[in-house]
Amino acid sequence: MTTEARGGNTPAPRQPKPLLSANIRDGLVELIVSGRLKSGERLVETKIAADFGTSQAPVREALRELEGLGLIKSSPRRGRHVLPFVEQTIREAYVVRAALEEAATRLALLNGRLPLDAMHGDVEDMYRCAEVEDVRAMGLASTRFHRRVVVASNNFLLERAWEGLQIEARTAIALVVTDSDLTHVADEHKELLQVLEQGDLEAACMHTRKHQWAYADLPHDMHGAG
Known part of the structure; x- marks a missing residue:
């Protein structure tokens, strides 16, 4: 698909100021994925706080999120340690996410609640992020785009399950791991x-599913074919 031409005076992507804990989380994710933080290495809150120039509270929050993502493990008397990074956990999350977003797309289209204008704004933000190679902002814009569909489904349990996958953090990891264009x-x-x-309806559900399965990078497609 051809990218539309955009002017030289491009405004910065519209986004809220990121939380300090999210910055710390993303910084640690990059260190783990790149191998600069080794498997088994101990994570000390005070040292991380000093490295990031902050208090221990946002560091503690970031570490809790990383533990939920399966990147680190907390043990009594041993503290927190880095786990071996397994890309399969990222792939598995995209398979589950595909099912949830396909259901959300079906419900949102049936009830006519898709906020298409806002989603156009998200896509414009993505192009601006691409121009300045801002991976973190790209992850936030992508998450906003997909969250709008999930919210438009008007299904509380579906939305809660989707949020439980920690989409923003997993998107940030996937963009780093795949070194995406x-x-x-x-x-x-x-x-x-x-x-x-x-x-x-059926074409939209199919495309939504394909959109996520592409990141799952499995040895078979969503129909089971090799």
């Missing part, structure tokens, strides 16, 4: 939005 990521979301706008 950010313009291509924006193109994918633009294409998905175009399919959603056409209103064909």
Whole structure:
């Protein structure tokens, strides 16, 4: 898909100021994924706080999130240690996410609640993120885009299950692990939005599922074919 031309005076992506704990989390994720923090290495709150120039409270919050993502483990009397990074856990999350977002897409289209204008704004933000190679902002814009569909499903349990996957953090990890072309990521979301706008229920559900399965990187496609 061809990227639309954009002017030189491009405004910065619209996004809230990130939480300090999220910055610490993303910094630690990059260190773990890149191997600079080794498997089994102990994580000391006071040292991390000093490295990031902050108090221990946001460090503690970031570490709790990383433990929930399966990147670190907390043991009595031994503290927190880095676990071996297993990309399979990221892939598995995308399979589950695909099922949830396909259901959300079906419900949102049936009840006519998709906020298409806001989603166009998210895609525009993604292109701006790509231009300045801002991976973190790209992850936030992508998460906003997909969260709008999930919220539009008007299904509390579905939304809670989706949020339980810690989508923002997993998206940040996936972008680092796959070293994604950010313009291509924006193109994918633009294409998905175009399919959603056409209103064909089955085509939209199929494309939503494919959009997530592409990141699962499994040895078979979503139909079971090799």
